Amino acid sequence: MKHGGNVFEIEQKYGFDRRCLLDFSANINPLGVPKLYKKMMMDAFDDLINYPDINYFDLKNDIGEKYNLSVENIFVGNGGVQVIFDFIKAINPKKSLVVYPTFGEYERAIRATGGQVEEFFLKEEEDFQLNAEEIMERIHRDLDLVVLCNPNNPTGTLTNKSLLENLLKKCRENNVFLMIDEAFMDFVEGAEEYSLLSQVETYDNLLITRSFTKFYGIPGLRLGFGVCSHPEIKGQLREHGIPWQVNTFGSYFGRVLLEDGEYEKKTHLWLKEETPRFVEELKKLALFKVYPPSVNYILLKLLPSQLDVKGLKERLLVEKILVRDCSNFKGLSDRFIRIAIKGKQDNDRLLEVLKRI
Template structure:
């Protein structure tokens, strides 16, 4: 399962695509930037040519933006393709995935023939944690560990300093570490939190970035990795060079030169974080996990309530992310993207109306109206 399936949602509802407000995909609601749409219009005539399989111009922009040499860069058709290209070259015997996690990690690892090792990110108090110390005890040379921060689906960010010792220990034992930073552009302290610089010097450390989320171009798709030059050479020697199309490259060239967009993004997010904390975060009927980026994770008291709320929201045209496909989560969890102020306010009101409808029709409410004692029945899927 994956968020953003707006075509399927519209078909299920029997309505038009523009009637859907998609809170299921963690995309920047203000994008794409005008610089990107302009670049696409100017570049339309280039579709008559094959794309540059070397990705030279976009690599030049990325190299300047992140102060890395071009031979450290690998570009792909989204972060997912970059991850697959990387895992094909690394060919790990075992891939360690901290759950819950983006399901493509497991799918790609299986496609390259790697054994999957799931490690639970159990929630202590109000947050998940990265169990890297447990992995350090068991991982061996030739294994690969996928570290996703900021974390999807929780939205939390684990500070680099808190995991550096464990990561360095893994690297010292020749365990490959892949850091997926697909959402790091939403952090104000992105420069101090990224692993890009370390990935240029250590052949076992690899950092992946995505343009899809922060620049809102999922229909084009662009991602890149910063890796050791030896790893980059191996990847480029055996891949489909045409996978990054002309328009995706032009969009990325424009996007990664638009510094003002990131500043605008961070200002928008600070304002919307304040609203989420003062609304969803203050509702005692649910639990909102700590979050640092453009989405947040909610837990309901039981799965039947969560399913009811999601159904009511869908009927109103608001699509949220059901979390049943995430290992370690379940039907009681719901992931919500942060959109524009108007849309966030509308979703909040739709949620309140759905909660009122549930209470009006719940067995508890009925028994209270009859003057009987009542209790809430947990359906066994409450994982908090």
């Protein structure tokens, strides 16, 4: 398994203190853990002597209120990845269409159930935008499931809602489930213009997964949720789901969603101010083709032929800077990297090192 943010592996391999690493490989909100949540965790410390609510009543209610969802359609898990695996296990697809390049765990989850994977590749010459006509042609009754990520990881492309709604209808006509991973959707201002969360109750062939890890800076907590209205799939999830999937601290996180609107505003303000500045500075280097980001990370293609990604990554590690080598993403060559958008000081540190390179 290869993912960004594996600072423990880098510490063991290179002998660095992981706390000294400037990690651009993981797309985590640089504002860090919300202050309200830190206080809540301290207040809840003595509750660790008890099991969490096995039904996660308060957490689901708060998620439902935040996103205007019916509680009976909400499922929580130990990170968005667990929800993805649980959903796919419940569907048990024999044949699935996955849109690449994308998060590798979709394919792993499908193959874990014994399913086959058909590949649909976003094209570099189309800046990795989803081609509506071509994907519609790939939907047929032999499929059980279509999986895509919106906003997409690692390309940062955002697919508009009308295209997705047409895809959803085509899937329903062919008795195919559509699963959309919206793990980064909270970073998108006006997310309701792109998200299909509001369509879950209308279309029971739609499954949506979300993660709190990235937006709220809590990758170590592991907390995500999924939404589905299909009666049989919900029955499978309830019957075969692992009990106590979320720990005590995670079970109280719903209060942050409802009470810490200031954190959300600060995040969108930071992203709105820092993204265009950082992108323009990266372009000035003439090292990369910079793909326009829609969220908090940027896909870059290395241009100079005398420099390869492996060499660039090693030179950055000497400076204790970690970036995401994208060579293990299907559909991307060994010329691509992905970097997170961090605070101005950290971004300037990366720019300074890249200028020297």
